Amino acid sequence: MPQILCRDLAAGYPGHPVFSGLNFSVNAGDYLCIVGENGAGKTTLMKTLLGLRKPLAGRVEFGDGLTPREIGYLSQQTPVQRDFPASVREVVLSGFQGRMGLRPFYNRAEKEQARENMARLGIEDLAGHCYRDLSGGQQQRVLLARALGAARKLLLLDEPVAGLDPLVTADMYRILRELHQSGMTIVMITHDVSEALPFANRVLHIGKRLFSGSQTEYRSWRAALAAPAGKAG
Amino acid sequence: MDALLSKLLLYLQYPFVIHALIVGLLIALCSSLFGVTLVLKRFSFIGDGLAHVAFGAMAAASVLGFANRTAFILPVTILCAVWLLRGGQSARVKGDAAIAMISVGALAFGYLLLHLFTPSANISADVCGTLFGSASILTLTEEEVWLCAVLSLLMLLVFILFYHKIFYVTFDEDFARAVGTNARLYNLLIALVIAVIIVLSMNLVGSLLISAFVIFPALSAMRLFATFRTVTIGAAVVSVLGALLGLLLAIVAGTPVGATIVAIDALAFFLCTLAGRLRDGATG
DSSP: OOSEEEEEEEEEETTEEEEEEEEEEEOTTOEEEEEOOTTSSHHHHHHHHTTSSOOSEEEEEEOTTOOGGGEEEEOOOOHHHHTOOOBHHHHHHGGGGGGTTTOOSOOHHHHHHHHHHHHHTTOGGGTTSBGGGSOHHHHHHHHHHHHHHHOSSEEEEESTTTTOOHHHHHHHHHHHHHHHHTTOEEEEEOSOHHHHGGGOSEEEEOSSSOEEEEHHHHHHHHHHHHGGGTOOO | OHHHHHHHHHHTTSHHHHHHHHHHHHHHHHHHHHHHHHHHTTOTTHHHHHHHHHHHHHHHHHHHTOSOSHHHHHHHHHHHHHHHHHHGGGOSSOHHHHHHHHHHHHHHHHHHHHHHHOOOSOHHHHHHHHHHOTTGGGGOOHHHHHHHHHHHHHHHHHHHHHHHHHHHHHHOHHHHHHTTOOHHHHHHHHHHHHHHHHHHHHHHHOGGGHHHHHHHHHHHHHHHOOSHHHHHHHHHHHHHHHHHHHHHHHHHHOOOHHHHHHHHHHHHHHHHHHHHHHHHHHHO
16 A cells, blocks of 8 residues: 555646546655646645645545654745744744644653754754744755654655755755655655656656656656657657 | 822722732733734734624623623624634635624624613713723722633633644644644634633723734834744733833823823834844844
């Protein structure tokens, strides 16, 4: 049983699905990239996987012992967060809340792990800083550190490198690859086909045509699509 | 100065003044703590809307002749708060429009009820008192003081126990829901607490001035501080000091309690803004 299984999934607005008939699965240890044009419904798909939106049709099933409390999520930033008074430590620690239930305060193990996550992402010395004063790349790393607090098995990322400069982007991909190598399943939405794809073992393309398969299969699919129009893939 | 001080000391010997101070400071503390969340959730006006609902409910309660008016006002206000805060993005009437609608609707309805059915000849004074708080804080009965104190302490306890969770769902509700937290439940809890605080604050500052009372301390603290913890503590300190100063000033100078406190809170906001600017100018 895969960790996530989507059967005949349709999502979007009632009467206006952005995609439908989507079948794919995510297995433990996968590094899956979700690609597709703007407006193809990549973020909608991710929100549907997370249960933030109800599917119009079909279903999303969790398997392989995965529960929502073992999933980390790195979303695109919301306007509220840009002027929210919060320290880096406060944001990173809040990643543990999902599994804390009603316990009101963080315990020592969680504080220690938050420190480790910050160290892993190179933001340990920013712990007391205000989140809104950080650069885009630093903010993204803070949100990733928070997601790591929640992610035990699976990490979902919505365009983690949007708006970052090339150096910071490369760093982000390095961090993700390390996480993947340490056993985390990674599902990432990306625009950045040339940079991000080499790390992925599987690709999901959504849009007018749907595709799900390995990276080599994806490349030949793209080439076959482009060929009749006379363009080189 | 000596005359003022002796006047103040004289007043402080009266139990009703002590009661007013205790209740005022407790309410100021609670409202500022949850005010931070309201401002950050972009719900600054919810206090205003709910206060007008409470005014409408108060009018209905007096027309119907209920002895214990709070017992009627509180549930009505809570229901409206829950409706306003849970509607969120899916609601057909969007947030700000819903608040404006409820706010003016309840105000008009309440005034109409009072006008049509109150036997009292002095309606405008009654209405004015409810809207601006007048001196009602000084006329609290012992039961009201106890009710206020117990409810405030309860709200304070809720805030302390849920402090981290309030931060968590306010900072990023989508993330909270994505990792399996029932964010709706926490929104409901926040709505409930806000409604209780609004009804309690009505005695102190009156319906029209409540939102100033709730949001000024939070906004002041946000000019000076940059983390959730410091903003929360800062707002509490500004609010309690403002309420203390406002109450003492109102007692000594005989000015309306609510308006005095809000004026001081507004002044504090400008001072904090100025201090923030100066500091940023110096470092930047």
